[in-house]
Amino acid sequence: MTAAPGNSRVVITGLGVIAPVGIGKVAFWDNLLAGRSGIDFLQSLPAENLPCKLAAEIRDFDPLEHVYQKKFLKVMSRDIQLGVCAASMAMKDAGMQAGEVTPERLGVEFGTGHISFTPQELADAASDVADPANPEAYTRWGEGQLGKIAPLWLLRQLPNMPACHVAIEHNARGPNNTITSADSSPLLAMQEAMRVIQRDHADAMIVGACASNIHPVDIARISLYENLSRRDDDPARACRPFDRDRDGTIVGEGAAVFVLEKYEHAVRRGADIYCEVLSVGAGCDGRGYQNGAGGTGLVRAMSAAMDRAGIRPDELGHINAHGKSTKRDDWVESRAYHQALGDEAESIPVVALKSYFGNFDAGAGAVELAGSIMALRHGMLPMTLNYEHPDPLCRLNVVRDEPVRLRNRTAMSVNRTIMGQSTAAVLRAL
Incomplete structure (x- = not known):
């Protein structure tokens, strides 16, 4: 089980996570093992x-x-x-010192979703044109009100900005890209980062995803097309992936980032290797009920990932499920496992980490992947809450x-969007 002939092996040497169940990999892992929910x-x-x-929600987070x-x-x-x-x-965890990677050989691949703004950011500009006593005021928007918007306002909402800021922070002058494909974004970003390294266009890539849906507009918007749990009698028991009594998911926030590195480069600098990324597969459901x-897209993604990794279903130690905790999505995901894995679908251990921190677009998939990487490191798999x-x-x-x-x-980690775009990654501890 190594990289395909002619391709460089790609390993993960750094991990950073900020999640509702813990800031930093130690607190994050300890709370997963202890079964502490981040939902309230x-x-x-x-x-x-x-x-x-x-x-x-993530509490006690200070970006400074x-x-x-x-x-x-x-x-x-x-x-x-x-x-x-x-x-x-993640970069600190990787122990990557200045000069160990040529800036032009260090790149960034990031997954993001919809980034909302707060109404207060546009309040001054909108105040006059919203005056009911002057219905024609909106026609003068460009003359007087537009100038009240901060010149750099849009930079807070552009989905490519996380990758830009990360590149500036770490002087990463290599390939830089952003994937905006909702839940599937982090694994698609990992797939592209692997290809960059295997094409020998970089020695290391900073890969991850982030999102926050803790916003009144987001919560109202998501509720229009997604089932959100109404079990507010006991918040910690609200998100129940694959449980018979599940009634919806929970919004959340978080980010996880990984340093992917060419195996030879990591060994040469004496890096601590978490695991090898054997493969990533992707697929989409396509047209028709x-x-x-x-879940044909997920079936294709899992089959492609296992084929490229050269492994059989019975060789998987665990599956990190998408497990969104909605009736339809969990049914679709379960059927896809049976189609892709056959009889092994009922024996491979499955964990659904959204039971700890809900769903938050691109960021959730990255945080889930961090859980699998820590599980491989420690040889233990956290339980699924509320099952x-x-x-x-x-x-x-x-x-x-x-x-x-x-x-x-x-391990295999999977994610699937509400539109059916799916990804699966196969990882192995060394």
Whole structure:
């Protein structure tokens, strides 16, 4: 199980994570093993008029502790701050000293989603044109009101800005790209980073994703097309992937970033290697109900990833599931496992980490991947929270009640968007 002939092996040598269950890899892992949920009642904003009053928020986060170029904080949204700070953690964790990587050989691949702005940012500009006593005021917008918007306002919302800020922070002058494909973004970013390294266009890549849906407009918007849990009697038990009684997901926020490196380069500088990225596969459901209901895109993504890695289903030590905790998505995902893995679908240990921190677009997939990498490092798999009544339509070996020891050090992590774009990555501890 090595890289395809002619391709460089790609390994992960650094990890940074900022999540509702912990800031930094140690706190994050300790809380996963202890089964501590990061979901609670919304505290950072009024929730009485929102469709869901629960969220997975990150508390006690101070970007000043991690950002090098502090003057840029004023043009960073919450999402960007999380991503840039997680990248600084990852680079520090990789122990990559100045000069060990030529700047032109260090690149950035980042996944992001929709970045919202706060109404207060445009309040001054909108105040006069919203005057009901002067219905023609909006026609004068360009003359007087436009100038009241801060010149750099848009920089807080552009999805490519996390990758830009990370590159500036770490003098990464190599290939730089942003993937905006919702939940599938982090693994697609990892796939592209692998290709960059294997084409010998870089020795190392900073790869990750970030997102924050802790915003009244986001929560209202997401509730229009997504099922959000209404179980506000016990927040920690609200998100219940693959459980019979699940009623929806929970919004959240977070970021995780990884340093991917050419194997020979990592060995030469004496890096501590977490695992090898054997492969990444991708697919999309395509047109028609049958394709979506069967999760054909996820089937193709998993099959492609295993084929490229040269492994069989029975060689997987665990699956890190998308596990969104909605009725339809969990059913579709379960069917896809049975199609792609056959009889092994009911025996491979499955963990659904969204039960700890909900779903937050691109960032959730990256944080989940951090969980799998830490599981490979420690040989233990956290349990899935709130899996109390197995859904008979989701016949999976979901880890419950307590963490379990891994049967081997090979893992597959998967993600799928609501539109059916899917990704799967196969990792192996060395």
